Amino acid sequence: MAINFNKVSIRFKVSSLIVFLVLIFCSCRQSENKDVLKLVAKPLNVSQYIDTASMLYTILEYTPDCIIGRLQQLLVNDDYIFVVNYRPNVVYMFDRSGKFIRQIGKLGRGPQEYLSIQNIDVNQGQQEITVYDSKLGRVMIYDYAGKLLRTFRNDASGDIVQLSPSLYAIQNFFDNAKIPQNPKIVVVDSSGKIIKTFIHKPDDINKDSGGVPVSDGFFSKNKSGVYYIPYGEDKIYRLSLEGFTNEEILSLGIQAYMMPMHVTSEEYFKLQGQKLGPLGELCVTDEGVFTATLNFDNLGVLFIGSLKSSEKVMGIAMESPDLPGTPVNTYHDYFVGLISAADAFQFKDKFPNIEEDANPVVVFFKYKLP
Numbered sequence: 054m055a056i057n058f059n060k061v062s063i064r065f066k067v068s069s070l071i072v073f074l075v076l077i078f079c080s081c082r083q084s085e086n087k088d089v090l091k092l093v094a095k096p097l098n099v100s101q102y103i104d105t106a107s108m109l110y111t112i113l114e115y116t117p118d119c120i121i122g123r124l125q126q127l128l129v130n131d132d133y134i135f136v137v138n139y140r141p142n143v144v145y146m147f148d149r150s151g152k153f154i155r156q157i158g159k160l161g162r163g164p165q166e167y168l169s170i171q172n173i174d175v176n177q178g179q180q181e182i183t184v185y186d187s188k189l190g191r192v193m194i195y196d197y198a199g200k201l202l203r204t205f206r207n208d209a210s211g212d213i214v215q216l217s218p219s220l221y222a223i224q225n226f227f228d229n230a231k232i233p234q235n236p237k238i239v240v241v242d243s244s245g246k247i248i249k250t251f252i253h254k255p256d257d258i259n260k261d262s263g264g265v266p267v268s269d270g271f272f273s274k275n276k277s278g279v280y281y282i283p284y285g286e287d288k289i290y291r292l293s294l295e296g297f298t299n300e301e302i303l304s305l306g307i308q309a310y311m312m313p314m315h316v317t318s319e320e321y322f323k324l325q326g327q328k329l330g331p332l333g334e335l336c337v338t339d340e341g342v343f344t345a346t347l348n349f350d351n352l353g354v355l356f357i358g359s360l361k362s363s364e365k366v367m368g369i370a371m372e373s374p375d376l377p378g379t380p381v382n383t384y385h386d387y388f389v390g391l392i393s394a395a396d397a398f399q400f401k402d403k404f405p406n407i408e409e410d411a412n413p414v415v416v417f418f419k420y421k422l423p
Contacts, residue, residue: 089328099355102357103421104421108417108418109418111414112414113136113147113151114152115411116153119145120412121136121412123138124413126172126382132177134151135182141160142169144157144158144170144173158184158193158195164204165201167189168186170184171211172212173185181195183215183221187210191207205241209232210226210229211224211271214279216292216296220243220248223240223241224238224272226284234253235253236250249296252290271333273383275383278293280335285312285314287305287308288301288303289301289305289335289360311330326350329348330347334346334380336380336388343360344356344358344380354369355379374392374400377390391414391416394411394413394414
């Protein structure tokens with residue numbers, strides 16, 4: 054997952070040293086953030102919640118035409134694995150065994166090219182890949198063979214997800230004079246025409262955006278709908294796959310501890326050791342188990358819970374090289390994570406054919422909540 058000035062992407066893992074590290078962390082904080090510390094700085098050995106018996110692995114093939122440096126996004130369906138690489142910023146397609154198939158599209162300003170990928174989505178039934186180019190403000194739809202099928206313009210400013218064969222939902226993070234009432238969610242048809250909008254915040258002032266991080270992974274789609282957490286909120290919403298209903302599903306109960314929504318970059322950096330950053334990287338399985346991440350004082354906090362019960366745990370996650378990191382997506386009832394080739398190389402019993410400088414290992418796993 055790529056990390057840049059405007060985007061915070063949290064990729065931490067957990068080890069048995071968490072208790073010791075949290076105690077050190079707690080002893081070094083100022084009195085003004087004690088309430089926040091009570092909330093997040095609990096010993097959370099996430100490895101004890103991973104169902105290791107459920108873990109499945111796919112090693113992504115490494116070729117001169119497919120070298121994954123910094124992963125920006127990963128999507129999995131029944132037939133293929135799709136990877137958005139950060140640099141070069143391109144889309145790679147693998148089969149489910151990890152064999153490299155092809156690159157989808159290419160970099161450039163031409164009519165069939167993209168310049169900067171915001172994110173992608175994949176429609177398995179139509180065998181289409183939607184690529185949103187944030188710099189050119191253009192949504193591009195390719196088939197599985199890499200042929201460009203159609204494009205449309207987009208005035209919103211965030212991630213995109215396909216709801217149905219003819220409808221898309223787009224996150225609208227920044228104020229946008231072209232879209233009345235500043236909605237956070239815009240539903241458009243395949244020509245880019247706005248059909249419906251949700252979460253209107255006309256007084257939202259996310260204008261000083263240069264230094265305020267925005268978390269990746271806004272949308273999470275499963276068989277029941279598309280889930281998301283609006284910037285600055287602790288509530289999970291569900292948008293129907295028809296695009297016409299939007300409902301609040303769950304509050305995580307941490308709003309009082311979070312960074313104010315209307316914050317400048319200067320205020321953000323002053324408060325980052327006292328308040329929780331924005332929630333992001335939401336992943337929701339078909340079973341309704343979810344994860345989300347946030348940051349506190351430059352430390353990654355992982356939230357694990359269930360949409361169907363009050364079960365939830367959260368804490369600061371550290372590194373364990375033989376386990377997947379924070380989930381990057383879901384596949385049916387599984388979470389999907391990564392183990393780097395350098396880490397996997399240390400465990401030749403599990404990965405006998407891995408090379409130290411190869412592409413990462415995709416891991417499918419489940420969490421067991423208490």
